[in-house]
Amino acid sequence: MDIKEKVLEVLNNSEEPLKGGQIAExxxxxxxxxxxAIKELKKEEKIISPKRCFYSINK
Incomplete structure (x- = not known):
């Protein structure tokens, strides 16, 4: 599994937006x-940033 997939998996399993450090942890x-990975995923519009430095899946 590559890093982008792992980031998406972590965000998918989270009920609230996470910071990059939390995703890393x-x-x-x-x-x-x-x-x-976050930068690339944002460019691909697979994730969004509902508030500064927090990320979640773009549904």
Whole structure:
């Protein structure tokens, strides 16, 4: 499973928006890698940022 899929999985399982650091903590992946994946996922419009620095799945 690649990092973007892992980020989506963590966000999908969460009931509320998460920060990049929280996603890194839950997934066990380095925060820098998570930040890169978040940037790509936002560009692909797969995730949204309901408030600054928090992310959730774009439903």
């Amino acid at each position: 839950v997934s066990g992946i380095d925060k820098k890698e998570i930040d890169k």
